Amino acid sequence: MTTSTDLDLVPGTVIRGRWLGGSYRIHKLLGQGSNGVVYLVQQENSGRQYALKLGFDTVDLQSEINVLKTLHERGIRRSARDSASFLIEVDDAELAGRQVPFYIMRYVKGEPLSLFIFRRGADWLDLTGLNVLKQLARLHAAGFVFGDLKPDNIMAGGYGDVELIDYGGVSQMGRSVKQFTEWYDRGFWNAGSRTADAAYDWFSFSVVCIHLLCGDELKRAARSLPQMRTNQDLLKIVDNQPRLKPYAGWLKRGLTGHFEDSREACQYWERTVCRRPAARRSRKPTPGWLTGAFVVSVGLLGSALYLFFR
Amino acid sequence: MKQILLITDGCSNVGQSPVMAASFARQEGITVNVVGIIDYGTIGEMGAQEIQEIARAGGGMSRLADTRQLSRTMQMMTRKTVVQTIQQAVNKELKQILGNHQSLESLSPAKRSEVVEVMDELTETSPLDVALLIDVSASMKPKLAAVEEAIRDLMLSLGAREGSSRIAVFHFPGSHGDEACVQDLGWTSDLESTRSLFQRLVMKGATPTGPALLKVIDFFRYGTLNGHQTDLGEKGAGEGILSDYVH
Numbered sequence: 287m288t289t290s291t292d293l294d295l296v297p298g299t300v301i302r303g304r305w306l307g308g309s310y311r312i313h314k315l316l317g318q319g320s321n322g323v324v325y326l327v328q329q330e331n332s333g334r335q336y337a338l339k340l341g342f343d344t345v346d347l348q349s350e351i352n353v354l355k356t357l358h359e360r361g362i363r364r365s366a367r368d369s370a371s372f373l374i375e376v377d378d379a380e381l382a383g384r385q386v387p388f389y390i391m392r393y394v395k396g397e398p399l400s401l402f403i404f405r406r407g408a409d410w411l412d413l414t415g416l417n418v419l420k421q422l423a424r425l426h427a428a429g430f431v432f433g434d435l436k437p438d439n440i441m442a443g444g445y446g447d448v449e450l451i452d453y454g455g456v457s458q459m460g461r462s463v464k465q466f467t468e469w470y471d472r473g474f475w476n477a478g479s480r481t482a483d484a485a486y487d488w489f490s491f492s493v494v495c496i497h498l499l500c501g502d503e504l505k506r507a508a509r510s511l512p513q514m515r516t517n518q519d520l521l522k523i524v525d526n527q528p529r530l531k532p533y534a535g536w537l538k539r540g541l542t543g544h545f546e547d548s549r550e551a552c553q554y555w556e557r558t559v560c561r562r563p564a565a566r567r568s569r570k571p572t573p574g575w576l577t578g579a580f581v582v583s584v585g586l587l588g589s590a591l592y593l594f595f596r
Numbered sequence: 597m598k599q600i601l602l603i604t605d606g607c608s609n610v611g612q613s614p615v616m617a618a619s620f621a622r623q624e625g626i627t628v629n630v631v632g633i634i635d636y637g638t639i640g641e642m643g644a645q646e647i648q649e650i651a652r653a654g655g656g657m658s659r660l661a662d663t664r665q666l667s668r669t670m671q672m673m674t675r676k677t678v679v680q681t682i683q684q685a686v687n688k689e690l691k692q693i694l695g696n697h698q699s700l701e702s703l704s705p706a707k708r709s710e711v712v713e714v715m716d717e718l719t720e721t722s723p724l725d726v727a728l729l730i731d732v733s734a735s736m737k738p739k740l741a742a743v744e745e746a747i748r749d750l751m752l753s754l755g756a757r758e759g760s761s762r763i764a765v766f767h768f769p770g771s772h773g774d775e776a777c778v779q780d781l782g783w784t785s786d787l788e789s790t791r792s793l794f795q796r797l798v799m800k801g802a803t804p805t806g807p808a809l810l811k812v813i814d815f816f817r818y819g820t821l822n823g824h825q826t827d828l829g830e831k832g833a834g835e836g837i838l839s840d841y842v843h
Contacts, residue, residue, distance in 0.1 A: 305704055344701050345679060348712040355709070376705045385701050461720050462756035473752045480756035512745040513791070 293323045293340050293386065300330065301338065301388065303377030310338055310390070320434065320454035320465050321346045326393060336374060337394065341387040346454075351376055351389055353430065353456045360428040364392070364449060372453070394451065396443030403442075403498050408529065410446060411498060412560050415491075415533075417448035419555055422487050423548035425456070431482035433457050434465045435490035437497060457482040469493055469508055477517035477541070485543030488551055489517075492540035496520060499529045517541050532562050597681050597724045598626040600812055601670060602650065603743060604731035605633040607643045608805035610769075611776065614646065617809035618654030624813055627681060628654020629673045633739055635662050650805075663742035667749040674726060674750065675719075682718045686711060721759040725783065726750070727812050732767045734799045748790045755787060763790075764815065768808035771798050776807035779821055 295301075295312050302309045310327035313335075317324050322341040329336060341347025354372040364372060375390040396402075399418075403410055418440055425432055434455030441449045455465035463471075463480045470490040472478040477489065496504050500523055507519040524530050524537045535558045536551075538544075545551040600621060608614045618628040632639050632647040639647075644660065651658035656677055661669040683700065690698045690711075700708060728750075730736075730743055747765060754761035762785050768777035780793050811821050 344708070345683060345712055345715060348705075348708055349716050351705075352709055352713055352716070378701075378705070387705075461758055462753065473749065480753050482756075512748075 293342070293381070295325065295340075295381075301327070301340075301379045301381075303375065303379060303388075304385070306375060306377050308375055308377060308390070310336065312338075317451075319452040321350050322388075327390075335393045336390045337392065338388055338390050340379070340381075344387050347387045347389070350454050350456075354389075354391075354453055357425070357428060357430070357453075357456075362424050362428050394441050394443075394449050396441035396447070396449065398438055399440040399442045399448070399494075400437040400498060408499060410442075411495065411533075413446035414440075414442050414448050415495060416552065416555050416560060417446060418450070418491060418494075419548070419552045421448065421450055422484075422491065423552055426459075426484045426487070426548040429459050431457050431459055431463065431484065432487050432490075433463045433482065434467055434470075435487055435494060436467050436470050437494055440494070459483060466490075469497065469504065474508075475515050475517045475520060476513075477520075478543070484548050484551075485545075488540040488543060488545060488548075492537045493520065495533055495537060496523055496530065499533075500527045503527060533559055597678060597722055598624075598816055599656070599674065599677055599724070599726045600626055600628045600654070600729055600809065601674065601726055602628065602630045602729045602731075602805070602809070603633065603666075603670075604630070604647070604803070604805060605635075605639055605643070605736050605739065606731070606733065606803055607640065607646055608803050610802045610804035610807070612806035612810065614805035614809055615649045615653045617806045617813070618650045621809060621813050622653065622655040624816065626654075626813065626816055627656045627677050628809070629656035629677055630654075630658040631666065631669055631673070632658065632660045633663060633666065633736070633743075634660045635739060663739050666742055667746035670746050670750050671753050674724075674754070678719050678722070678724060679715070682715050682722070686715055720757055723760045724754065724757070725762050725764070725816070726754070727764045727766065727815065729777065729808055729812050730765065730767045730780075730794075731803060731805070732794065732797055732799060733769065733803045734801050737799050740794045740797075744790070744793050747793065748787065751785075751787050751790050755785060761785060765790075765793055766808070766812055766815070766821075767794065767797070768811075769800050769802045769804050771800070776804050777811045777821065779815070783819075 297312055297314055299312045300309055301312065309330040311330060313326040313328060315323065316326050316337060319339065322339045324337055324339045327336055327338040351373065358371050358373060372391060373389060374392065378385050378387050399414060402414065422432055432450060432455065434452065439450060439452045441451055455463065457464045459482050461482055463482045463486060466480065468474045470493045472486055472489045473480045503523045507523060510519065520541050521538060524534050530537065536555050545554065621628050628650060630647045630651045632644060639660065647658045657673055659669050659673065687699050690700065700711060703711065728747060732740065751763055754763065762783040764783050765781040766777045766779050770776065770778045781789060815821055
């Protein structure tokens, strides 16, 4: 079996496809997914940049490729603004005397959602969240569930554009969820099965929101004894944390699976989160030094007027 | 598909060689996987080596894990083993159809895609029986809560498969000298039955891994630990069991 360390390639290495003959020069490591390592590469003859995923295991990677192919055939796009296909090329490379499968996809510029929200402000969850839900709804409509939804697998960029990365956990509805991560897993919270259904993704998405806005509280709840953990713990956080208040209505339904379908989940988010009454925008209280300065300046004005008219 | 998942934290010290027992299991069509728990670094070089050899003889894989990684490790191994069992069967077929040096890797991506689709289908739908064999010698005591939780979590994942999945749970050594292993739970798919498995155990020092493995092989064959003497199995298994469970 191939392990991740075997696929540690230095920048400058050229990967050549055995079947199609494409060659790609490695620029840098982009990240590690569940089934392989992703590199930023440059196509040798065109100079175009792509992302290349090298697989740890032939069967696992092929299984992921099959899902991407099906999504393409069913007309699912990567994001709302982009009609690019998921898959650009599939091939095998010879590395260290062994045959390693890889595929080429479009390179997505962006940063993990957590970083994006941190830099732009919590308000941006309104829009990025909606875009994630829309992307999930597209997958669900095609009969798939994303499965391993977590902040690291959501890339955000521009003015709230969102793209899901790592399709290794994408599972057919009705089957078992292929990959998941503890905190975002319905089973971890004793809140339901690991069978792939739309509600599984709604649940993970809810935990992602809680994580982004109330990470410490989530961490504390996740540390409780396994047999005691329930989604009541999560619902309690939603109820008690003022930062989650604007999202509470949606999150409660997301955590308990109470949506008709993913379209309703999107519409409800749009209605209750994006179009919420404007009152919320919390005005920061005027800082003390400013009040003080104001009093001083009024005093100065007074004394100036006094001196002037005297 | 049949698997034994052995969870231990040390070296066997009583009875037949566990490596021999694992090899025997493999001949019976049962794959043996082993997790070595290394929470306090107790496993030692001998233990680590033995674990590796048991898995190799049993056609499975071995991993060292601490209790926090246990659940993940067990699920990964179980799933990988299912995939590998299917892959071996598929490769055998391919060799028959396409000649001796053919394997999945040598197919073009387009053909491979079709084969893997069938494999995914089989992975999801083939019936699967996993017998868990837990070492409860004295040093394992502080780890049993984590083991129990990992078993529940494994059941949760297996339960999501489309095909039927069952687990059975055994521990070793038994409470008196000649008892190599004790049944805690017969074949079940019921998540609730995996709670409170090991509550009233009396911990002992010996680690008869080999004899315990042989007993579990019997269980696969006859549905009871006592070979062909059918009825005695339930009676001997007195501790922490849901003996009223009927599948």
